[in-house]
Amino acid sequence: MDKIDLNTLFQFNLFLSFLGEFLIMLMFIRVNHELENSYVVKAEELNDSLRELSVAKEKAEKAAQSRSMFLSSMSHEIRTPINSIIGFTNIILDDDPKEEHKDFLSMIQFSSKNLLVIINDILDFNKMEAGKVELEFIPFDFQSLIHKIYHSMKVKADEKNLEFKLEIDEGISKFLIGDPNRLTQILINLISNAIKFTLDGEIGLVVKLEEGSNDKVIVRFIVRDTGIGIPEKNQKIIFDHFSQADSSTSRKFGGTGLGLSIVKKLVELYGSNITLESKEGEGSEFSFLLEFAKSELIPEENRFVIQKNSSNQRKNKTILVVDDNELNLKVAFQFIRKCGFECQLASNGKEALQIVSKEKISLVLMDLQMPDWDGFVTTEKIRASGIFTPIIALTADVSIDVSNHVKRSGFLDIIHKPFLPEDLVNKIELYAE
Numbered sequence: 001m002d003k004i005d006l007n008t009l010f011q012f013n014l015f016l017s018f019l020g021e022f023l024i025m026l027m028f029i030r031v032n033h034e035l036e037n038s039y040v041v042k043a044e045e046l047n048d049s050l051r052e053l054s055v056a057k058e059k060a061e062k063a064a065q066s067r068s069m070f071l072s073s074m075s076h077e078i079r080t081p082i083n084s085i086i087g088f089t090n091i092i093l094d095d096d097p098k099e100e101h102k103d104f105l106s107m108i109q110f111s112s113k114n115l116l117v118i119i120n121d122i123l124d125f126n127k128m129e130a131g132k133v134e135l136e137f138i139p140f141d142f143q144s145l146i147h148k149i150y151h152s153m154k155v156k157a158d159e160k161n162l163e164f165k166l167e168i169d170e171g172i173s174k175f176l177i178g179d180p181n182r183l184t185q186i187l188i189n190l191i192s193n194a195i196k197f198t199l200d201g202e203i204g205l206v207v208k209l210e211e212g213s214n215d216k217v218i219v220r221f222i223v224r225d226t227g228i229g230i231p232e233k234n235q236k237i238i239f240d241h242f243s244q245a246d247s248s249t250s251r252k253f254g255g256t257g258l259g260l261s262i263v264k265k266l267v268e269l270y271g272s273n274i275t276l277e278s279k280e281g282e283g284s285e286f287s288f289l290l291e292f293a294k295s296e297l298i299p300e301e302n303r304f305v306i307q308k309n310s311s312n313q314r315k316n317k318t319i320l321v322v323d324d325n326e327l328n329l330k331v332a333f334q335f336i337r338k339c340g341f342e343c344q345l346a347s348n349g350k351e352a353l354q355i356v357s358k359e360k361i362s363l364v365l366m367d368l369q370m371p372d373w374d375g376f377v378t379t380e381k382i383r384a385s386g387i388f389t390p391i392i393a394l395t396a397d398v399s400i401d402v403s404n405h406v407k408r409s410g411f412l413d414i415i416h417k418p419f420l421p422e423d424l425v426n427k428i429e430l431y432a433e
Contacts, residue, residue, distance in 0.1 A: 349373025
């Protein structure tokens with residue numbers, strides 16, 4: 001074998017080294033190129049995804065806005081005639097009708113209020129979905145509230161010949177701080193369901209002290225029944241909105257399927273949760289804990305009586321009602337006059353502006369949804385004319401957006417239709433000049 005030239009071997013090794021580096025560089029360039037292409041593709045895919053998300057978000061927002069507008073419109077259109085029905089019924093019932101007519105009038109009143117409950121359930125659910133429901137914390141008479149709920153629901157239980165038992169722990173403080181309206185809503189929903197789904201047997205409301213200290217109490221509420229019960233397979237979905245045990249339940253017993261969903265969300269607002277124990281064919285038991293602070297203040301009880309013999313003080317106050325709905329005007333006129341106030345009517349904003357410009361008006365009850373000048377425009381024009389007569393918004397629209405708009409638009413307060421007689425009189429007494 002010939003002797004290899006060292007110089008040639010060195011050059012060959014150097015060549016192999018350069019070749020290796022060159023091949024590595026080529027591979028790096030290729031990999032880098034593939035990565036760049038991959039980044040470009042991924043970036044395009046990401047941009048496409050972001051565009052799709054943006055479009056989906058926009059569609060969802062438009063859908064939510066459309067739903068909110070639909071519910072607001074539906075609320076106004078349905079609550080307006082209900083306001084007339086309930087209003088005229090209250091007026092006739094207060095006018096000493098014949099005994100044989102009282103039952104029929106009471107049934108009309110009861111059915112109208114039931115329809116209103118269904119509408120309010122739908123609107124409450126919509127507000128909860130949007131996160132626009134908050135609890136209020138005010139002093140209230142806890143013991144009295146529980147007994148009022150019991151006696152009001154016992155009437156419904158008696159109609160079905162169901163026994164309704166109340167067990168309330170007398171150790172719970174009489175006056176607490178919380179949201180009596182939402183507590184009432186929770187219990188009414190649960191007790192209504194218990195009565196609805198119980199064909200015979202009994203209903204029970206248990207209110208007991210779970211834990212107490214010097215400044216707060218934790219109360220357990222239990223609503224039980226001996227009704228149809230809930231199959232185990234359906235117990236996980238029973239709190240979902242628009243859900244009932246099965247479709248036949250909805251057909252047979254009616255309802256929106258929103259009651260338990262609303263109850264669950266309200267209990268969660270308190271930072272608690274609701275539990276269910278049920279056996280099909282034997283009944284159900286719902287249980288939850290709520291915490292209340294103790295109150296040192298004694299809440300005022302508002303008692304309302306229509307004063308047919310009006311005082312001179314009320315006679316000297318003139319209330320202007322502005323509404324494009326003739327029936328609403330008639331209801332308001334009859335009620336306000338029955339309470340002893342003077343009353344004038346305007347069917348549109350222009351007419352209202354003329355009246356307040358020429359006459360001494362103590363208070364204006366202003367409908368918000370009117371053709372041409374709505375309540376907001378009319379109020380703006382009245383204020384622009386240098387007239388500062390107190391104005392209260394009177395509306396069938398209970399949406400949060402409308403309430404916020406009212407606060408920013410020169411109104412002193414808002415009354416929702418159909419109104420409670422005592423609420424309207426209290427507001428008139430508070431604001432009328």
